[in-house]
Amino acid sequence: MTTLSNDYSDRYRQSLELLDRAERAIPSQAQTFSKAWTQYPRGASPVFADRADGGYVWDADGNRYIDWPMALGPLLLGHNHPGVNAAITRQLADGCAFSLPTKAELALAERLIDWFPYAERVRFGKNGSDATAGAVRAARAVTGRDRILCCGYHGWQDWFIGTTTRGAGVPDAVKALTTPFPYNDLPALNSLLEVHSGEVAAIIMEPMGIIPPEPGYLEGVRKLATEHGAVLIFDECWTGFRIDLKGAYGEFGVAPDLACFGKALGNGVPISVILGRADVMDVFDEVFFSFTFGGDMLGIAAAGAVLDVLEREAVLLHVDRIGTALMSGFRSLIEKYELGGYIGLSGYPGRHVMSFAGDGRDGLLLKSIFQQEGLARGILAAGWHAPSYAHSEEDVKMTLDAYDVSLNVIRDGLDQGDLSERLLGETVEAVFRKP
Numbered sequence: 001m002t003t004l005s006n007d008y009s010d011r012y013r014q015s016l017e018l019l020d021r022a023e024r025a026i027p028s029q030a031q032t033f034s035k036a037w038t039q040y041p042r043g044a045s046p047v048f049a050d051r052a053d054g055g056y057v058w059d060a061d062g063n064r065y066i067d068w069p070m071a072l073g074p075l076l077l078g079h080n081h082p083g084v085n086a087a088i089t090r091q092l093a094d095g096c097a098f099s100l101p102t103k104a105e106l107a108l109a110e111r112l113i114d115w116f117p118y119a120e121r122v123r124f125g126k127n128g129s130d131a132t133a134g135a136v137r138a139a140r141a142v143t144g145r146d147r148i149l150c151c152g153y154h155g156w157q158d159w160f161i162g163t164t165t166r167g168a169g170v171p172d173a174v175k176a177l178t179t180p181f182p183y184n185d186l187p188a189l190n191s192l193l194e195v196h197s198g199e200v201a202a203i204i205m206e207p208m209g210i211i212p213p214e215p216g217y218l219e220g221v222r223k224l225a226t227e228h229g230a231v232l233i234f235d236e237c238w239t240g241f242r243i244d245l246k247g248a249y250g251e252f253g254v255a256p257d258l259a260c261f262g263k264a265l266g267n268g269v270p271i272s273v274i275l276g277r278a279d280v281m282d283v284f285d286e287v288f289f290s291f292t293f294g295g296d297m298l299g300i301a302a303a304g305a306v307l308d309v310l311e312r313e314a315v316l317l318h319v320d321r322i323g324t325a326l327m328s329g330f331r332s333l334i335e336k337y338e339l340g341g342y343i344g345l346s347g348y349p350g351r352h353v354m355s356f357a358g359d360g361r362d363g364l365l366l367k368s369i370f371q372q373e374g375l376a377r378g379i380l381a382a383g384w385h386a387p388s389y390a391h392s393e394e395d396v397k398m399t400l401d402a403y404d405v406s407l408n409v410i411r412d413g414l415d416q417g418d419l420s421e422r423l424l425g426e427t428v429e430a431v432f433r434k435p
């Protein structure tokens with residue numbers, strides 16, 4: 001039972017009561033670690049969402065927040081987008097699941113082939129993890145090799161999650177086949193390829209996850225992959241359609257062999273994609289990438305509507321404007337409160353991430369106080385922003401006004417030496433704990 005002994009006892013009462021129930025029904029009390037109560041200061045934060053519209057979300061107690069995580073990224077156009085809703089509703093009326101492939105899935109595949117110049121074939125999944133796992137399996141099948149080199153986050157499947165601190169349940173034999181490599185470090189990748197010469201099936205990476213590639217880096221990775229006969233897979237599940245309409249290829253001109261997209265493509269309706277060169281993709285004639293909801297019609301309908309909006313309207317221009325204002329406003333506040341040694345910010349206007357650390361302080365404590373104060377003022381953020389087409393300049397102003405208070409509280413706590421007393425809830429946890 002969470003004690004309601006702080007100023008927030010009324011504000012989050014419903015959420016906390018639901019959390020008590022969830023502890024008896026749902027392990028980890030959430031379906032996704034990054035959405036769970038561990039990511040917000042328990043006792044001084046909402047736990048359950050109730051509904052959402054545009055750039056706003058309401059919690060179980062009826063409090064409204066400006067929603068910056070946007071369901072972990074997918075809501076590029078905003079919640080409840082009329083065009084996407086209309087497309088899904090039309091599809092529902094025509095049936096949402098069939099026992100034959102559909103004209104609509106073919107049309108979407110053809111459209112994506114036109115969209116990405118290097119794509120010759122397309123297959124659909126539901127989660128980003130479907131796409132990355134499928135791409136890795138295709139690479140193994142086409143090369144006849146087992147080893148995977150990876151860089152970034154690639155989802156919940158054994159082949160990747162075994163490399164993280166959340167690898168419980170993954171056999172050691174599987175863990176041994178995937179090796180992470182550091183970003184923006186060509187010599188490190190090169191030496192891994194040499195150590196495992198002739199064994200590497202795929203290099204899979206987030207090509208522009210949070211930090212942009214250094215000049216020549218992606219070109220260098222492309223060259224190394226080709227020289228070593230490994231399939232190059234760009235995992236653009238997070239950044240796809242959000243940073244550049246044509247992904248890393250559009251931004252940096254480097255073509256992978258395969259690419260994976262998810263999240264923003266369906267604006268919240270589950271759909272993911274593997275696309276790429278025919279000589280690799282055609283192994284799916286044999287390779288088992290086949291499940292009941294592959295080609296699910298609601299995802300296909302939503303994706304078509306999203307592409308319509310992206311083609312017609314200057315979505316990314318707006319997202320860029322909102323994100324740039326957020327980033328520069330936040331940086332000014334860090335300066336104003338002289339917190340540069342404790343709080344950092346990196347990324348793109350369309351996706352940026354804060355870091356909390358420094359001077360031997362508990363970064364998670366700093367983050368928790370930051371979140372607590374923002375939440376009390378109607379800002380839902382878990383240390384990063386995913387601006388959408390639905391967010392307004394007024395939302396940015398409200399957010400920065402709230403952050404002004406949050407950083408002031410942190411500054412004061414550091415100066416007075418009583419930082420931990422400022423936290424009225426529990427300290428947040430990292431999803432991937434230190435080993």
Ligand SMILES: Cc1ncc(COP(=O)(O)O)c(C=O)c1O
Nearest residue numbers: 127128129153154155235237238
């Ligand atoms: C880069 C990247 N790849 C893959 C995934 C996995 O996607 P999903 O959680 O939809 O399975 C994610 C999810 O956050 C991601 O950010």
